[in-house]
Amino acid sequence: MIKDLKGKNILLGVTGGISAYKSCELSRLLMKDGADVNVVMTSNAEKFVSALTFQYLTGNKVSNDMYDVSDPKISHIDLADKADLIIICPATANFISKFANGIADNLLLNILLATKARIIVCPAMNVNMYENKIIQENIMKLKKNGVIFIEPETGELACGWEGKGRLAEIENILKFIKKKFQNKTLTNENVLITAGATREYLDAIRFISNPSSGIMGLCLADEFKNRGAKINIIAGHTEVDLSKYDNYFKVDSADEMKNEIDKKLNTYSIIIKAAAVGDFKFKSKKKNKIKKDDNSFNFQIEKNIDVLKNIGQKKIKHQILVGFSAETEKVVQNAKKKIKNKNLDFIVANDISKKGSGFGSKSNFTYFVDSNGSVEELGLQTKEKIAKYLADKIEIMRQN
C-alpha cells in the first residue's frame, strides 16, 4: 500500500465536542497512511474521549499540559515547529473564538499561535451555535488569516436539531489532508481565466477601454497552475506578460472574447472571468484613421454583449463559474444581483472606491459572495492572496 503521508508530522488538536470520538478514527487513518501523529487535547476534550485511546492509536504521547515538568522541551514551541500540518478536529465554538482572538490559555492555542504550519479547522457544533453571528465573524477572521476550514455538513445533529453543524465526514477530511500535501489539489481541472481590458475601436487607432492591467488574471493563473490545473487564458490588453502560458489567446473586443470563449466552452471545468470587459462599443468602426477635419463623422455607442451572462446561460453541470466585478457603490448588493442574473457560483466583488484597491494596483478590497448569498468580506488583500483564497474555496467546493 502506498503511504501518502509517510514522513509527515501531523498535529491533531482535539477539543471538547460530542464528535471528539470521531477524531480517534482520524488519528488511526492518518497513522495508517504513514503520518507521525501527535495529539494535543484540551482539558474539556478529555471529558469526551480519553488521552489513552489516542496514545495507543498513535504510539505517541498525548500532550495537554502547558507546564509538564517531565518534558524538558518547551512543548508548545517544539510541537508547533515540528508539525508539517495542524488539524483541529473537532473544533468547538469556544475554541474557534479563542483562536480568532489570539487567546492562548491552553497548550493547543499556544501551538496555533506559534506555528508556521498550515492550519485546518473542522468545526462541529449545534446549528444555532454555528450560525451565530459571533461565531461566523470569528470563522471569517481566521479565514482571512489563512486558516483553512472544512465546513461542517448539514443533517441530523447529536443535540437533536437538524441543520448545518455536523462534523465533515472523516473520510473526506483525510482526502483533503492528503491532497494538501500533494499540493496538486486541482490536477483534474481545465481552467479558463480571462484577463485584462477589452478595447472597442472607433477607427484604426482610437478605442474605448479601461485601465485593467491583467495582474489579477496572472495571479490566478499562477495559483491554479501551482495546484496542478491546466490553464487556458483569453486576454484583452494587459500590462503583464501572460505569454508564458501555452494556451494563451489575445483578443481586442468583447465580441471577440465571447467568440473565443464559446469555441471550447464545454471543455472547461472552471471558468474565472477576471477580465474587465467594456459595456459599450461603437455602432460602426472606420477602417482608417478618422481625420481631425472630417466633420461628417458622427459616432454612436451601443451596448456590448454581456460575456459573463452568456457563459452563465450555457453553463453545464459540474462547471464552476466565477465572476469578478468592480464597483464604486452598493458593492455587495450589486454582486448579489449579478450572481443570480448570470448564474454564477461565486463573485469576487471589488470595491474600487477603497484606497489601494482596483485597476493596476497590487491589491483589491474584495467581498466573496456565493450563490447562496453568503458574503465574506476579505478586505484589502494582495491579488496573490485573493487568488489563493479563491483556489481554496474551489478546492472545498470540489470536495463536497
Ligand SMILES: Cc1cc2nc3c(=O)[nH]c(=O)nc-3n(C[C@H](O)[C@H](O)[C@H](O)COP(=O)(O)O)c2cc1C
Ligand atoms: C454533551 C456536550 C456536548 C457538547 N458538544 C459540543 C459541540 O459539539 N460543539 C461545541 O462547540 N461545543 C460543544 N459543547 C460545549 C463545549 O464542551 C464547551 O464550549 C467547552 O467550553 C469547550 O471547551 P474547549 O473548546 O476548550 O475544548 C458540548 C458540551 C456538552 C456538555
